[in-house]
Amino acid sequence: MRALGIILAGGSSDRLESLVDYRAAAAMPIGSCYRAIDFVLSNMSNSGINKVGVVTQYNSQSLQNHLSSEKWWNFGRKSGGLFVFSPFLSGKNSFWFRGTADAIYQNLAFLKLSNEPYVIIASGNHVYKLNYQDVLEFHVKNKADITLVSKIINDEDLCNYGIIKTDETGKIIDFEEKPLEPQSNLVSMGVYIISRTLLINLLELSIACNRYNFVEDIIIRYRKKLNILAYKFDGYWKNINCVKNYYDVNMDFLNSEIRNLFIKKMPFIETKPKDEPPAKFNLNANAKNVLVGSGSIINGEIINSIVFSKVYTGDNSSVKNSVVMDKSYIGNNCIVENAIIDKEVIISDGKKIIGKKEKPIIIARNSVI
Amino acid sequence: MRTKEIIAMLLAGGQGSRLGILSQSEAKPAVCFGGKYRIIDFTLSNCINSGIDTVGVLTQYQPLTLHKHIGIGTAWDLDKTNGGVTILAPHLKNDRGAWYSGTANAIYQNINFIDAYQPEYVLVISGDHIYKMDYSKMFDFHMKKNCDVTIAVLEVDLKEASRFGIMNTDENDKIYEFEEKPKEPKSNLASMGIYIFNWKKLRQALIEDNKIHDDSDFGKHIIPMMLENKEKIYAYRFNSYWKDVGTIKSYWEANMDLIQTLPSFNLYEEFWKVYTNMEHQAPEFIGESADIKSSIISEGCEIYGNVYNCVIGANVLIEKDVIIKDSIVMANVVVKKNSRIYKAILDENVFIDENVEIGTGENIINKSEPKIYNSEISVIGKDSFVPKNIFIGKNCVVSGKTCEDDYDSGKLLSGESLFIKNNKAEVL
Numbered sequence: 001m002r003a004l005g006i007i008l009a010g011g012s013s014d015r016l017e018s019l020v021d022y023r024a025a026a027a028m029p030i031g032s033c034y035r036a037i038d039f040v041l042s043n044m045s046n047s048g049i050n051k052v053g054v055v056t057q058y059n060s061q062s063l064q065n066h067l068s069s070e071k072w073w074n075f076g077r078k079s080g081g082l083f084v085f086s087p088f089l090s091g092k093n094s095f096w097f098r099g100t101a102d103a104i105y106q107n108l109a110f111l112k113l114s115n116e117p118y119v120i121i122a123s124g125n126h127v128y129k130l131n132y133q134d135v136l137e138f139h140v141k142n143k144a145d146i147t148l149v150s151k152i153i154n155d156e157d158l159c160n161y162g163i164i165k166t167d168e169t170g171k172i173i174d175f176e177e178k179p180l181e182p183q184s185n186l187v188s189m190g191v192y193i194i195s196r197t198l199l200i201n202l203l204e205l206s207i208a209c210n211r212y213n214f215v216e217d218i219i220i221r222y223r224k225k226l227n228i229l230a231y232k233f234d235g236y237w238k239n240i241n242c243v244k245n246y247y248d249v250n251m252d253f254l255n256s257e258i259r260n261l262f263i264k265k266m267p268f269i270e271t272k273p274k275d276e277p278p279a280k281f282n283l284n285a286n287a288k289n290v291l292v293g294s295g296s297i298i299n300g301e302i303i304n305s306i307v308f309s310k311v312y313t314g315d316n317s318s319v320k321n322s323v324v325m326d327k328s329y330i331g332n333n334c335i336v337e338n339a340i341i342d343k344e345v346i347i348s349d350g351k352k353i354i355g356k357k358e359k360p361i362i363i364a365r366n367s368v369i
Numbered sequence: 370m371r372t373k374e375i376i377a378m379l380l381a382g383g384q385g386s387r388l389g390i391l392s393q394s395e396a397k398p399a400v401c402f403g404g405k406y407r408i409i410d411f412t413l414s415n416c417i418n419s420g421i422d423t424v425g426v427l428t429q430y431q432p433l434t435l436h437k438h439i440g441i442g443t444a445w446d447l448d449k450t451n452g453g454v455t456i457l458a459p460h461l462k463n464d465r466g467a468w469y470s471g472t473a474n475a476i477y478q479n480i481n482f483i484d485a486y487q488p489e490y491v492l493v494i495s496g497d498h499i500y501k502m503d504y505s506k507m508f509d510f511h512m513k514k515n516c517d518v519t520i521a522v523l524e525v526d527l528k529e530a531s532r533f534g535i536m537n538t539d540e541n542d543k544i545y546e547f548e549e550k551p552k553e554p555k556s557n558l559a560s561m562g563i564y565i566f567n568w569k570k571l572r573q574a575l576i577e578d579n580k581i582h583d584d585s586d587f588g589k590h591i592i593p594m595m596l597e598n599k600e601k602i603y604a605y606r607f608n609s610y611w612k613d614v615g616t617i618k619s620y621w622e623a624n625m626d627l628i629q630t631l632p633s634f635n636l637y638e639e640f641w642k643v644y645t646n647m648e649h650q651a652p653e654f655i656g657e658s659a660d661i662k663s664s665i666i667s668e669g670c671e672i673y674g675n676v677y678n679c680v681i682g683a684n685v686l687i688e689k690d691v692i693i694k695d696s697i698v699m700a701n702v703v704v705k706k707n708s709r710i711y712k713a714i715l716d717e718n719v720f721i722d723e724n725v726e727i728g729t730g731e732n733i734i735n736k737s738e739p740k741i742y743n744s745e746i747s748v749i750g751k752d753s754f755v756p757k758n759i760f761i762g763k764n765c766v767v768s769g770k771t772c773e774d775d776y777d778s779g780k781l782l783s784g785e786s787l788f789i790k791n792n793k794a795e796v797l
């Protein structure tokens with residue numbers, strides 16, 4: 001194997017509000033049956049990478065639960081496999097991960113004991129499909145020290161991304177994390193390729209002077225010293241970093257082109273099987289333009305929505321422009337519009353939950369209304 | 370090898386000839402059921418849910434799909450280091466090749482497999498039935514009664530009893546007589562084909578019977594012989610949903626049982642899950658123009674048409690302005706726009722082109738196979754293609770990649786069959 005993978009899945013984001021009260025951003029449910037991390041895990045597996053470390057920290061329980069059987073992504077082999085790194089206590093170190101670089105550093109043994117020449121680092125909460133072998137080829141061909149995958153983004157609030165400036169050869173001359181005044185519209189997708197030995201050196205140098213962040217203390221700090229190149233990606237990519245993006249990514253699955261990219265086109269995005277029966281539409285069901293997960297039972301009207309697994313909607317209820325997560329129960333005669341209903345919510349008969357299109361209302365997990 | 374107290378032997382080699390074209394290219398246990406499942410999933414799930422983690426699956430007839438589906442048993446958590454699922458296909462012995470000639474003969478030929486686990490008890494089941502059953506309760510009953518054989522029985526309508534193997538019991542449910550399809554049944558306790566044997570007794574009976582019959586069968590030979598030898602045989606009463614989906618009609622009805630608002634066979638309870646092996650899990654998309662009522666729709670489907678009272682398998686595409694009613698559609702089927710389908714079964718990978726009509730006209734029983742296709746249901750066989758603007762009546766069968774010329778003036782009348790054999794169309 002030419003590369004091993006590291007997935008940074010420890011992060012959270014206040015901008016995801018109550019959606020991350022009980023889960024890491026990488027465990028956010030997407031597209032009726034996936035979790036955010038399925039996309040990067042499948043990308044790794046589909047790119048022929050069979051050894052992957054997942055760095056977790058924040059609210060990692062639901063993520064660990066999801067990853068508990070690695071075989072669904074074709075990991076779990078005698079060679080390679082999925083390694084989940086959580087913060088741990090030991091004699092000389094008893095810290096939480098103090099940053100992304102520190103998280104990798106505290107698991108440096110994983111890198112040192114491996115023999116793959118390259119490391120692919122990617123985020124656990126981005127939705128896209130990419131063959132990392134293409135990026136690796138680019139990296140090797142152009143003799144880069146670090147290759148970073150980038151994408152041009154239009155009409156978005158750019159100040160929530162890492163903004164890259166490159167020269168005409170694609171070499172990165174500037175990188176600003178979440179700048180107030182973005183100087184370009186080329187954003188970093190949080191995917192890096194670097195040789196394993198260089199990564200070990202850089203991590204040891206950084207941690208020795210208390211620098212813990214991979215982007216700030218390695219990419220930005222070394223941008224002039226090292227040959228850091230930008231690989232341009234022009235496919236679909238979204239970062240689940242705020243409620244709006246989360247809602248939009250899900251609604252994007254109603255667009256046939258985006259849906260087919262992930263669901264119909266090989267290689268597929270794999271997830272942990274749920275073993276639920278087929279979705280059931282009863283006598284008065286009226287479903288239009290919806291994505292439905294298995295095991296759901298639909299009695300009422302449901303339009304322009306994303307419905308996950310084991311959801312129940314009652315008679316005469318109406319659900320529109322909403323995301324309804326697993327095991328939520330919507331009673332009879334309810335109206336739900338522009339809402340994100342988290343898992344295992346109970347909405348009793350006759351209740352109205354109406355949000356705004358530009359700012360969907362969130363009903364927190366396990367709520368009873 | 371570490372020993373097991375009880376192991377299961379699952380008979381999955383049956384042809385199920387009364388399922389007609391559905392079981393022509395598949396063993397009956399591999400036929401799709403309830404959208405995403407295959408019939409064998411119910412028995413395999415029963416095993417793992419009952420705590421039985423060692424299962425020998427005996428295959429013979431058309432085993433390809435079955436072998437691929439079961440694999441190493443991962444989908445049922447039966448990929449065990451010690452035990453798990455083992456496929457037992459007939460094979461060449463020292464001097465000769467031997468097919469499984471009967472249910473008991475199949476077990477006889479695998480005595481070595483069972484001996485390796487040194488079990489005290491063997492559960493014999495078949496992969497042909499739709500039910501949820503906790504075998505561990507039956508096993509408790511077997512231990513409590515301290516018997517040699519326990520046979521699971523179902524109370525059936527006395528009028529129907531002559532269709533089954535009937536157990537005549539005393540007041541303690543001890544069996545004194547077994548009658549196969551009796552004309553005048555004395556009891557209504559029908560055998561479900563589920564047996565728990567003390568392995569030593571069964572082993573001996575198999576060896577003895579093999580000397581007499583070379584097509585040794587549990588119902589015909591082993592049970593009567595053990596009764597004659599005065600072994601203790603008890604009936605274990607089961608009174609929940611159990612369906613033998615052996616005919617087109619019963620197969621269709623059992624599927625339709627799943628779509629009622631309160632289904633008589635409930636797949637939606639958390640307890641006692643049914644597992645299956647799916648290549649690829651994906652959500653289903655219901656388009657703007659779709660209308661779905663009283664139906665179940667499996668993973669990966671795209672529905673743009675009108676679907677009423679249907680069971681739809683995985684990755685099915687139903688286009689705009691299609692009407693499909695009272696039908697069973699298996700995995701990977703495509704129905705192009707404007708087609709109208711009533712009371713039909715579309716087997717896996719069927720392609721129905723635009724503006725096809727199936728299942729209307731007079732109700733005439735199938736001419737060539739009247740015993741199989743007689744319940745108004747038309748069946749389109751696996752991998753078939755039906756071209757544009759074709760009309761197909763009731764009780765019809767189509768199998769193969771047909772073209773327009775194969776149909777007499779674009780029609781296949783009720784009761785007719787169309788088969789493509791060696792690139793030639795044959796209308797019966």
